[in-house]
Structure formats: structure tokens, C-alpha cells
Amino acid sequence: MVDASPSPLPDSGAPGAEPRFVSRRSQRQWLDRLFQVLAWGATLVAIAVLAWLLVDILSQGLGRIDGQFLTSFPSRRAGKAGILAALAGTFWVMVTVAAVAFPVGVGAGLYLQEFAADTWLTRLIEINIGNLAGVPSIIYGLLGLAAFARLLQPITGGRTVLSGALTLALLVLPIIIVATREALRAVPDSVRLAGLALGGTRWQVVWDHVLPAAFPGVLTGVILALSRAIGETAPLIALGALTFVPFTPGCTEGFPYVNPLDAVRCPAAIWQSPFTVMPIQIFNWISRPQQAFHENAAAAIIVLMGMLILMNSVAIGLRSRARKFQD
Amino acid sequence: MTEPLPSTGLWQPKRRRSRLVEGLVRAVCFIFAAISILTTLGIILTLIFETFDFFFDPFFRQALWVEQLPQILPEVSEAQRQALADQIQALNPKQLSSGAEALGLRPPSPVAGFFYALGRFFTDTRWTPLFKSADFGIFVLISATLLTTAIALLVAIPLGLLIAITLSEYSAPALRQALKPVLELIAGVPSVVFGYFALLTVTPFLQRLIPALQGFNALSAGLVLGVSIVPLVASLSEDAIRAVPQDLRQAALAMGATKRETIQAVVLPAALSGIVAAIILAMSRAIGETMIVTLAGGQNPQPIDASLNFINPLVPVMTMTAFIVQVSLGDAPFGSLAYKTIFAVGMSLFLITLSLNIVSYWFVRRFREKYE
Numbered sequence: 001m002v003d004a005s006p007s008p009l010p011d012s013g014a015p016g017a018e019p020r021f022v023s024r025r026s027q028r029q030w031l032d033r034l035f036q037v038l039a040w041g042a043t044l045v046a047i048a049v050l051a052w053l054l055v056d057i058l059s060q061g062l063g064r065i066d067g068q069f070l071t072s073f074p075s076r077r078a079g080k081a082g083i084l085a086a087l088a089g090t091f092w093v094m095v096t097v098a099a100v101a102f103p104v105g106v107g108a109g110l111y112l113q114e115f116a117a118d119t120w121l122t123r124l125i126e127i128n129i130g131n132l133a134g135v136p137s138i139i140y141g142l143l144g145l146a147a148f149a150r151l152l153q154p155i156t157g158g159r160t161v162l163s164g165a166l167t168l169a170l171l172v173l174p175i176i177i178v179a180t181r182e183a184l185r186a187v188p189d190s191v192r193l194a195g196l197a198l199g200g201t202r203w204q205v206v207w208d209h210v211l212p213a214a215f216p217g218v219l220t221g222v223i224l225a226l227s228r229a230i231g232e233t234a235p236l237i238a239l240g241a242l243t244f245v246p247f248t249p250g251c252t253e254g255f256p257y258v259n260p261l262d263a264v265r266c267p268a269a270i271w272q273s274p275f276t277v278m279p280i281q282i283f284n285w286i287s288r289p290q291q292a293f294h295e296n297a298a299a300a301i302i303v304l305m306g307m308l309i310l311m312n313s314v315a316i317g318l319r320s321r322a323r324k325f326q327d
Numbered sequence: 328m329t330e331p332l333p334s335t336g337l338w339q340p341k342r343r344r345s346r347l348v349e350g351l352v353r354a355v356c357f358i359f360a361a362i363s364i365l366t367t368l369g370i371i372l373t374l375i376f377e378t379f380d381f382f383f384d385p386f387f388r389q390a391l392w393v394e395q396l397p398q399i400l401p402e403v404s405e406a407q408r409q410a411l412a413d414q415i416q417a418l419n420p421k422q423l424s425s426g427a428e429a430l431g432l433r434p435p436s437p438v439a440g441f442f443y444a445l446g447r448f449f450t451d452t453r454w455t456p457l458f459k460s461a462d463f464g465i466f467v468l469i470s471a472t473l474l475t476t477a478i479a480l481l482v483a484i485p486l487g488l489l490i491a492i493t494l495s496e497y498s499a500p501a502l503r504q505a506l507k508p509v510l511e512l513i514a515g516v517p518s519v520v521f522g523y524f525a526l527l528t529v530t531p532f533l534q535r536l537i538p539a540l541q542g543f544n545a546l547s548a549g550l551v552l553g554v555s556i557v558p559l560v561a562s563l564s565e566d567a568i569r570a571v572p573q574d575l576r577q578a579a580l581a582m583g584a585t586k587r588e589t590i591q592a593v594v595l596p597a598a599l600s601g602i603v604a605a606i607i608l609a610m611s612r613a614i615g616e617t618m619i620v621t622l623a624g625g626q627n628p629q630p631i632d633a634s635l636n637f638i639n640p641l642v643p644v645m646t647m648t649a650f651i652v653q654v655s656l657g658d659a660p661f662g663s664l665a666y667k668t669i670f671a672v673g674m675s676l677f678l679i680t681l682s683l684n685i686v687s688y689w690f691v692r693r694f695r696e697k698y699e
Contacts, residue, residue: 028585035587039497042489043506049554050513053524060527107359115353116360129363134608134684135677136615138648139370141655142673146373150661170366177363199340203349231517234617234648238655238669279519279618286523286622294527301520308515 057305061298069299071257073246074281078292083300086281088248088258089161089241090230092270093277096165097172097229102222105173109180109218114206133174140171141238149239157272159240161249164275167235172225179221183214216318223315227308233279242274243284249273278304374677377670384664385420386461387447388440395435448671454628454645456668457654463668465675467628470637471545471644472676475620476613478549478640479556483609486553487560488602494561495568496590514558522622525551530623543625543643552619556609563608567601568594600694607687611680617648626653647676 072082116122144167149159156163187210195205211218249270250262262270276284278300285297393412400408411430418426427434435443444463451464490510494503529547534540540547571594579589595602625643628650629636636642645653651669659665 023583028588032585032587035590036497039489039493042486043493046486046490046513046554046557047509050509050516053516053520053528056524056528057520104359104362107356108363111353111356111360115356125360125363128367130688131681131684132363132366134611134680135370136612136617136648136680138615138617138651139374139673139677142377142651142670143366143370143373145655146377146670147369170362173363173366177360201345201349203352204345227515231515231519233517233519234652237617237652240655243656279517282523283519283618283622286519286526294523297523297527301523304517305520308517312511312515 057298057301060295061302064295064299074244078296081296083281085245085248086276086278089275090277091258092161092249093165097168101169101172101176105176106180109177113181113184129174129177137232138234138238140167141235144239160272161275162271164236164239164241167239168229172229175225176221180218183217187213216321220315220319223311227311231279233283241280242276245276249275374674377667378674381667381671382441382444383437385423386664387444388435389415391435391440391443452631468647468650472614472646474545475549475552479553479613482550482553483556483560487557488564490561491564491568494565510558510561518618521551521555522618525619525623540641544641545624545644546640548620548623552613552616556612560605560609563605564602567598571597600691604687604691607683611683615680620646621649621652647672
């Protein structure tokens with residue numbers, strides 16, 4: 001940099017040469033601002049649509065939620081109808097999904113993360129789990145229809161609570177497996193090495209040290225999986241869940257209608273019972289022409305979303321607690 | 328060390344028991360992991376088995392038989408042929424061959440019926456499987472599915488991409504922490520709730536703007552479907568955009584490019600493979616989505632004809648998933664033609680989404696820019 005004085009570019013002004021670079025700065029900066037406004041606008045649109053949805057449902061349904069609505073069976077008259085059967089069905093289906101998917105999903109995650117050698121079979125299982133997450137949920141319903149409701153009819157009793165729960169359990173298994181593996185991966189290897197060095201078997205180390213450390217993360221995954229299952233409609237419709245159910249599963253005829261003791265007293269009356277769940281009840285009410293039923297649907301949506309938000313906040317709380325422990 | 332240790336009351340490891348437990352646990356966990364393989368096998372075998380059952384259904388043999396009557400009996404009059412056709416249609420599908428003996432005519436072979444059914448499935452221009460004069464043109468349902476999916480992508484690609492850009496390039500970390508849960512909330516809304524929104528909120532709203540819009544239509548179904556997949560596009564694209572190294576941005580800015588130019592000319596091209604994969608995955612999700620399109624899109628398969636209603640977003644349509652729901656809500660007994668039809672439709676749906684997922688996977692691997 002000896003010559004500091006700006007020398008003209010060699011080709012500038014020369015006849016027939018390319019025109020000089022023009023920075024057009026004001027135009028470019030204007031475009032820049034426009035793009036930024038556009039980007040923020042898109043974000044606002046998404047928030048606005050969500051707000052529109054929530055406000056609309058709250059304004060339609062909030063007035064409809066009362067004791068009668070929560071404790072009545074479906075009815076031809078919208079004013080007399082309620083979500084009791086759907087609540088009971090959702091309760092039993094979700095309990096069963098959790099009971100099946102939790103051990104199976106965590107066990108599969110443990111196997112892939114802690115036990116399995118890196119063989120072609122392990123890799124096949126891994127790729128397969130990734131693919132299963134991309135299968136449309138209604139296809140799981142068809143699988144449930146053919147496998148659980150038809151093939152295993154002697155056990156499941158057809159289109160019942162058990163068939164529905166098994167179908168949903170298969171649907172959410174990939175979520176639990178992936179979450180379990182992530183939680184296990186977050187446990188530092190020093191824990192494993194220390195345990196093994198003291199002479200523990202792999203399982204002893206996993207059971208006594210790794211799994212407890214990973215447990216909040218695992219539980220978060222399970223809750224998120226259940227919150228996915230609780231809102232699923234399509235697979236249960238394909239399975240053939242009923243839309244008009246004037247009874248609850250189990251053998252408790254009166255109050256409180258849902259009795260966990262029934263699981264011991266009369267298991268067949270629960271798991272081999274036809275059923276409906278909240279999303280199907282909502283679907284049924286939406287597809288009726290009368291406005292009064294639409295209000296019922298909105299009210300049931302509020303109840304369903306309330307359950308979802310509750311489950312998600314528990315999951316988020318667990319996740320932040322788990323982070324605190326890791327630090 | 329040859330003689331066994333004297334029993335001194337010291338702690339002794341129970342090696343044999345530990346090993347037994349270890350083996351048992353490993354076996355059980357392996358079985359649990361293998362359940363995912365069984366699920367895939369179950370899905371594929373179920374769909375293949377029931378789909379073959381559909382194409383081999385005697386209904387198609389009878390239909391082919393009636394169609395072939397002019398060639399089998401060229402000398403018979405039209406009225407007689409019609410009577411014969413009615414007799415064939417009335418035969419018990421389970422005892423086709425004995426019924427054929429009674430008529431004194433040879434029915435087409437099952438294989439011929441299979442290929443006839445396959446031809447009908449791909450070339451019929453109407454979808455009326457539950458009517459007496461049944462037609463099975465799967466492209467009627469596929470076109471409706473593609474219509475709603477296209478509308479959804481028109482919403483989800485610009486919105487999702489711009490949101491991803493906002494999150495990764497424009498928003499402060501604190502704001503980003505606040506915006507992410509909003510996206511998660513949208514992603515967590517059950518599809519039946521979006522269905523409510525599309526049918527009872529968006530459609531009446533749009534009807535005020537577009538008077539020709541019918542109560543059920545592909546437009547509002549597609550729009551809301553698009554909103555429902557925005558979180559998927561946004562979060563996957565954001566991951567791809569954030570993976571672009573900071574050096575590239577700084578280099579572009581140092582060259583005097585504005586932020587928009589940096590994003591458009593440097594960041595987005597570098598993240599392209601991830602973004603395209605996200606869009607393909609979102610498309611696959613939109614194709615398999617059920618409740619929104621069933622509730623808001625309607626249950627009217629539009630024949631593929633010159634009226635072009637099958638690509639008209641203002642009229643009711645029927646997607647593949649909506650058909651499965653329609654049949655499932657009615658009572659379809661195991662083994663009936665309607666029961667088999669939903670598996671044939673499910674097979675088409677599965678193949679389409681599976682190939683999209685594979686393309687997306689391949690795209691990421693083939694076009695990923697590696698930065699070290």
C-alpha cells in the first residue's frame with residue numbers, strides 16, 4: 001500500500017468497457033427492510049392464527065362446560081349431551097397405552113443405546129424406527145383393524161379398548177424410543193465406566209446408575225408420546241371405535257363411573273369393551289349440522305386441550321429439572 | 328489358588344445369577360426393540376394381503392365376465408345378453424364356478440380378474456365403490472389429496488421458511504426462546520381441533536370473501552392443513568439454517584452484502600438440502616393427514632372429467648384418508664368389498680408417503696454441504 005491515492009479503475013470510462021459497479025445502496029437497504037418486515041410478518045401470522053383458533057374455541061365452548069356436561073352420556077339433544085363416555089374411554093385407553101408403550105419403548109431404547117453391538121440388525125432397527133415415524137397415523141389404524149381387531153379377536157374382543165390402546169401404543173413407540181435414547185446419551189460415559197470398573201455387569205450399571213440419571217428425560221418423552229396419543233383420532237376411527245357410546249368401560253355403573261379397581265375386579269369388562277375417546281366424540285359433534293352440537297364440540301376441545309397443556313407443562317417441568325441435575 | 332476359598336463370610340459376587348439376569352434383560356430388551364420391525368412387517372403384510380384380496384375380489388371377475396359377454400356369445404341378442412348379465416351379477420360371489428356351471432358359461436380366470444381390477448383401479452375416472460355400479464378410479468382420490476396438499480404447501484413453505492429465517496437470523500435469543508413454544512403449541516394441537524377450525528371458523532369466514540365457496544371445500548381444508556404443518560417446516564428448516572457456519576455469513580457481510588442478500592445468496596443455498604428435505608417431509612405429512620381434510624374437505628369424490636371440478640378448490644372433494652374414514656364410520660364387515668377397498672387405498676397412501684420419505688432421506692444425504 002504505497003500509493004494511497006485512489007487511482008481510477010483501468011476500464012472506467014473507457015469506451016465499450018463494462019459499466020462500473022453501481023451499489024444502489026438505498027434500493028438494497030429498502031429491500032432489506034422489506035424482507036425483514038416480511039419475515040416478522042410471517043411469524044405474526046402464525047401467532048395470529050393460533051390466537052384466532054384459541055379465542056374462537058374458547059368463546060364458543062367455555063359457556064357450555066359445567067357439571068352436567070362432564071357427567072352426561074351422549075344424547076340426541078345437544079343440551080343434554082356430555083363427555084362422560086369419552087372421558088372414561090380416554091382414561092382407560094391412555095392408561096393401557098402407557099402400561100404397554102412405557103416398558104416396551106424404554107426397553108427398546110435401552111437395547112439400542114446400551115446393549116446392542118453395531119450390527120446390520122441394529123442398524124436395520126434404527127432405520128426402521130425412523131421410517132415408522134413417517135407412516136401416516138391412519139395406516140396404523142388399518143394395521144390395528146387387521147391385526148388386533150380381526151386376527152387377535154379372541155384376545156382383544158374386536159374393536160375394543162385393548163385393540164385401540166395397542167394400536168396407539170405402536171404409533172407412539174418411536175417417540176418414546178428416540179426420547180429414551182437421547183436421555184441415555186446425555187448420561188456421561190464416566191458413570192458407566194466407573195460402574196463397570198467396580199465389577200458391575202452392564203445391566204447392573206444401567207439399572208442402578210444410568211437409568212436413574214436419565215429418568216427425567218425418559219419420562220418427558222413418555223409424557224410427550226402420551227400427549228400425542230390422546231389427540232389421535234384417525235387410527236381409532238379406522239379401527240372402528242364407536243361414535244355413540246352411552247356407557248363406560250368397566251363394571252362401575254354409577255358414580256364415579258371410572259374406577260381403577262375395575263382393572264382387578266372385571267378386567268374383561270374394561271379391555272374388551274367397545275369405546276369412544278375425546279377426539280372421536282369431538283369429531284362426531286363437529287360433523288353434525290346443528291350449531292348446539294358445535295358448541296359441545298368446542299367445549300370438549302377445551303377439555304382436551306386442557307389435558308394436553310397439563311401433560312405438556314409436566315413434561316416441560318421435568319425437562320428443566322433434569323437440566324438442573326445435569327449441571 | 329487351586330483349593331476353593333474357605334467360606335469366611337466375606338462378600339462373594341453372585342456371578343452366575345448376575346449373568347443370568349443380564350442375559351434375560353438383554354433378551355427382553357431385544358424383543359422390545361424387534362417390535363418395531365414387527366410393526367413395519369405387520370403394516371406391509373397387512374396392506375399387501377388385503378390389497379391382493381381386493382384385486383382378487385369376485386366382483387371384478389363378474390364385471391369382467393359381463394364385459395366379455397359380447398365376445399363369448401356374439402350371436403345372442405342384446406336383450407338376452409342383458410338378461411345374462413343380470414344373472415351373472417346376481418351370482419353368489421363365493422360360488423362363482425358352480426354358478427357358472429348352472430349358466431353353462433365359463434367365467435374369466437381369477438388372474439384375468441386381478442389384472443382387470445388393476446386396470447380399473449388406475450384408469451377409472453370415477454370413485455363410487457359403495458354404489459351398485461361401482462367404479463374404482465384411485466386417481467380421483469389422489470387428485471383431491473394432491474389438491475389439498477398443494478394448497479397446504481403454498482401456505483406452509485413461505486410461512487415456515489420465513490419463520491425459520493426469523494428465528495435463526497433476526498430474533499434475539501430471548502425472543503427465540505419465547506417463539507419456540509408457540510410453534511410447539513401449534514404442532515401439539517390435535518388435528519381434529521384444526522378440523523373444527525377449518526370447517527366452522529375458516530370456511531364461514533372465507534365464504535364472506537368468496538361467495539361461490541361451498542360449505543365443504545378443498546380451499547379451507549388446504550389452508551388450515553398448511554398452518555398445521557408450518558411448525559414442521561419451520562423447525563426442520565431452522566435446524567438446517569443454523570447448521571450453516573457463521574463464517575459464511577460474516578464473509579458475505581464483509582463483502583458488503585446486505586442481510587437479505589446474505590440470507591438469499593449464501594445462507595439459503597447452503598441450507599438447501601435440509602430445507603428441501605423438510606418440505607418433502609411436510610408434504611408427506613400433509614398427504615397422510617386425515618381429520619382436517621375429512622371434516623372440512625367433504626366426502627364427495629369429484630370425477631376426473633372436463634368440468635375440472637377435481638382441481639376446483641371451491642367444491643367438496645374426497646381425499647384418500649377421507650375415504651378410509653367414511654367407510655370406517657359406516658359398518659364395513661370384515662372381508663366385505665368395502666373393507667378391502669380401504670386397504671387398497673391405504674396401500675396407495677402408504678406407497679406415496681413412503682417414497683416421499685425415502686426421497687427426502689436421499690436428498691439430505693446426496694446434497695448435504697459439508698462444512699468442517
